[in-house]
Amino acid sequence: MRVKTGIKGLDEMLNGGLLPGRVVLISGPTGSGKTILGVQFIYNGIKYFDEPGIFITLEQSKKKIKEDMRALGMDLDELGDKFRLIGGPIAKIKYNKEKTKAKLEDFIKEVEEVVKEVGAKRVVIDSINLFLLLFKTDEEKRRALLELTETLSRLNCTALLTCEVRENTFDISWWGFEQFVVDGVITLYNVKQGSIFQQGIAIRKMRGTKHVKDIVPYRITDKGIVVYPEEPWLAIEKKK
Amino acid sequence: MRVKTGIKGLDEMLNGGLLPGRVVLISGPTGSGKTILGVQFIYNGIKYFDEPGIFITLEQSKKKIKEDMRALGMDLDELGDKFRLIGGPIAKIKYNKEKTKAKLEDFIKEVEEVVKEVGAKRVVIDSINLFLLLFKTDEEKRRALLELTETLSRLNCTALLTCEVRENTFDISWWGFEQFVVDGVITLYNVKQGSIFQQGIAIRKMRGTKHVKDIVPYRITDKGIVVYPEEPWLAIEKKK
Amino acid sequence: MRVKTGIKGLDEMLNGGLLPGRVVLISGPTGSGKTILGVQFIYNGIKYFDEPGIFITLEQSKKKIKEDMRALGMDLDELGDKFRLIGGPIAKIKYNKEKTKAKLEDFIKEVEEVVKEVGAKRVVIDSINLFLLLFKTDEEKRRALLELTETLSRLNCTALLTCEVRENTFDISWWGFEQFVVDGVITLYNVKQGSIFQQGIAIRKMRGTKHVKDIVPYRITDKGIVVYPEEPWLAIEKKK
Amino acid sequence: MRVKTGIKGLDEMLNGGLLPGRVVLISGPTGSGKTILGVQFIYNGIKYFDEPGIFITLEQSKKKIKEDMRALGMDLDELGDKFRLIGGPIAKIKYNKEKTKAKLEDFIKEVEEVVKEVGAKRVVIDSINLFLLLFKTDEEKRRALLELTETLSRLNCTALLTCEVRENTFDISWWGFEQFVVDGVITLYNVKQGSIFQQGIAIRKMRGTKHVKDIVPYRITDKGIVVYPEEPWLAIEKKK
Amino acid sequence: MRVKTGIKGLDEMLNGGLLPGRVVLISGPTGSGKTILGVQFIYNGIKYFDEPGIFITLEQSKKKIKEDMRALGMDLDELGDKFRLIGGPIAKIKYNKEKTKAKLEDFIKEVEEVVKEVGAKRVVIDSINLFLLLFKTDEEKRRALLELTETLSRLNCTALLTCEVRENTFDISWWGFEQFVVDGVITLYNVKQGSIFQQGIAIRKMRGTKHVKDIVPYRITDKGIVVYPEEPWLAIEKKK
């Protein structure tokens, strides 16, 4: 039983889809379409696979998310009770700044409640960078991510955590350890070749399943992200 | 409904202009013309699109800004009541050094008041680097930028935040996280090829709209910045 | 007397297998198959060489480990009393955060008890990164690793410690000193060539035995990791 | 009305000279001739344009400066009342180490007094690195530079601030923010090509005026710095 | 009078051997054979040159050292009274953690006593990295190394200090200052060329004697390290 993203090329690369109950990092630089991919995962889940889902935005207002997705042909308002868009938990958390433990528990509790209310099978957190900025030390960050990951798995949710990475690198996470504690990593690349940026997607890690290992091209189209697993990524090999 | 910058080539690249109420980072190295681009945005808004605007300068004196823009054919004094040039909030803020919270609130309050007075639809802050230097930790900086961004959106202003980046890099921000919380990023490049510097502009991220993804050339002319979306950026591909 | 990994090509490279009672680092980036290699070492030990073994997972739940390994043809539940899968000591340790010394002693004591119960000859700790994150300073980390290593040797266990390394580097450990105190280092490489990732394995250090020094290819197949010592690693030499 | 440096090629590049009342950074690595350029600016100002000037040396003794400049054909002692060479304010400041605010105010006050005494139109501070080392945090440094810059502009002085940069980089300042708060940046390059160092000068930023953007060659001759705007910088393009 | 290492090619490179009473750093990455070279120096000293020696191991147990060296044809047990293998001073030192001064004095005293007991002319400390980890600041580390070096010289011992360096660099020490205070530096290189690692040795500094300056190949054979000063190091020049 696979959890299909509904993005055809990507499901092919994943040998049918994601494994249920797993947590996957979606990493990529600014403007690579991580938010769009996350919304497609939730939207397609509800529309085509009857799986309720929640989208947690820590970066943008709910209003802007809706506007932007409408421009891509996804009307989030028509999803009804099977969808929940949560905006701004980052704001609520900020008032008890010192109490790291409290922050984490509040956040996890809120996620847990909404998952149960909606009966969500899919969860997206956009982005994990802002979530992790709430914690000071590397150990606290790692522990927070571990607890979040375990909670999502325990709730039987298949989850995507978007993760912004530095420009012009082949990094797969921001802090350097996010990839340790998740079950999979999908990376979006945006490589400058002369005056052009080439976009490619790769599955860097996916526990428990076979998958395509190469980088393949994708494009952000009028209907969201489309992946082309049959095409070569860089027509002209990058000279560096 | 698009918010036109009035810089023809740039509006083309943006598929007509910016989305209203969005906040966009203008990043680039020293001498790339960020201030000029910001003033053009405000000046053109008032002159050609009847949208009042304010320009907040944290780096230069108002006197110098006016002199420099006059040399580019933009007489800021003729804009009248629809324009406000605010100089030196950074200076005012400095006396209550320890009170980070107070600093932020004062600044945001001042911006809010002036926006309302003028009925501003456009705001430029030049530069966000100096604004963020007021805050100590990365978390404080990020939070300050988030609140500023949300305030500007709430006021229905389309805003440009200029952002100085390090020389000789393809970085898109100074602190590395500014791009997370804004709606778009336009980057100015200044690439040394032998003894010549080549200037190029790219839209690295622009939520909610299609846009050109390539780097295209621009020049700082007698009339300000001109963008050439039809020309190739680097005639001779950079060897590195 | 050699301790065979049961991975044919790897045992060949090792001149017959590992030396008994030695501790070996298995380092590699995300998605390189370190966990799989570790499970194979334990599974093959019990199935083919009658050596009981324990697998200590600090990253994943026991449930997921079992699922993933079943997909690779290894049913961990059929191993019976000769096997022990320990999950989550990292969670138990977390409540006495400040007492570094206590943490280390508790962990080592737990390992020691289980080794004796099972009569284990083989031990895998997956991963050493998370174990070392429990200790603050470099000196504490090094000391903890030294004591762990000495305990495992004293118990006559041949042990593998998996170690995640940064992407796109030829690093052989995360903190930079793990390799000092172990008896051997086997490194998994995952090198991007254009749009393809090439996987290779090398024995970077192995005290007390001759071994192959070159990087040779390996693949993650339906039956786990397979090493090809006769094949060249990179058909096309990497241009960088 | 332009403020001529009296260095012919440089004035050409600047479209006639500097703008009055502006502060310009002269950055370059060790041995690139920043001090010489600074003295030429002051010396030529007095000799050929009747503009009094002061040279503030924080690095060298006044005696050495005079000796070195005499070797380049500039006798500073013949300049009379229109010139003032201030040596060693850095030494005076050191006794009230903790009082950052006091240090800054004392320094600025001293500069202000001497400027008024001499009726100086030109000021050189050599170097800004040592000045900024007096302040601890980046915020203090930036603020100090901002106040210094504003003072010099308020006094209607055209000022050059020399700024040492790291070897073998294309950096344009030491701390990375000096260029934010000045009106212009002129950079001296010293690029190793095999066993030869090639010297080049570029105007990286100059608010309010058109200017040449390319790097052009210069040489340190018996009469100080000479700039060759018509010659190509690197006969043989640097391979890197 | 030279102190021969007994490694023929190396003694040739050293113009006959080491100078008596000097302290030499043996630096190299993991798996380059530093421990083997150190043991050969002591073993050959006793067997062929009648010079007693002590080997201080801070990384490995004495048992493992003996096993590993036996596999290379060196039976340390047959060396009798002229040899002393000291294992684990690092362990003893750990109980008085805070007393840096005490730690150093205890260690030096222990070394001094054993040197006198055995009448040692040769000393190896394997590795200096672990020794230096006992000290917190760079100044303390440097001072500790300086006192150790002076003690060894005062005792008329010729000493080798092994020093692990980072992978894939041409570094010659770990902390960056070890080379300042020793009399010589011999570096082992392990350079990846495609899928092969090439091993080379070079004398980077050797006060008071002529020596070969080039990198020459060496191999770890059944009898320990063999150096080939007549062969070229890299058949195919490394492309980088």
Next chain:
Amino acid sequence: MRVKTGIKGLDEMLNGGLLPGRVVLISGPTGSGKTILGVQFIYNGIKYFDEPGIFITLEQSKKKIKEDMRALGMDLDELGDKFRLIGGPIAKIKYNKEKTKAKLEDFIKEVEEVVKEVGAKRVVIDSINLFLLLFKTDEEKRRALLELTETLSRLNCTALLTCEVRENTFDISWWGFEQFVVDGVITLYNVKQGSIFQQGIAIRKMRGTKHVKDIVPYRITDKGIVVYPEEPWLAIEKKK
């Protein structure tokens, strides 16, 4: 009036020699011969130019310095009253660790006394790295170097300060600011080309005099350092 180093090729490059009373940095990596060059400067001064000199060694014992120099044909003991070799001030200073100010004053006072006793015209401090390690912050280090430099100039001594730099870089100092406060910088290069190290010398800065700017080859011969200003440095241009 020039202060000749007595190293023929170097004096040529310097247009006759150093300027009297100036302080010059001699920087270079481990094994590049900085100590030898320093001793030659003092030795030649006394033997051929009748200028008394002192050599301050902070790294090595006096005994070793003498042995090493004798091997290069320089018998320091025959120099008599015109020479003073000071060893180990670093050791004396260590007992009043906290009193940075005292340390500096003691050191400078000692230098001053010996200079007067001997009537020294030349001083070498080998190395400035160890001297600067006595001071904690960058500001303290810079100030200490500034006071040392001023003292040496005040005493009319021409001084060389040796400065170890990192391997495999083109750095010209260790801390990055030493070059600011001295009057000249001479750098020794040691560049790896395949398996060979090529040694070259360059005058990177020399206030008050014309000088050769290129890198020229030098060798450490039986008689010390010899510079070849007529030969090309790298026969085969370094490919990087």
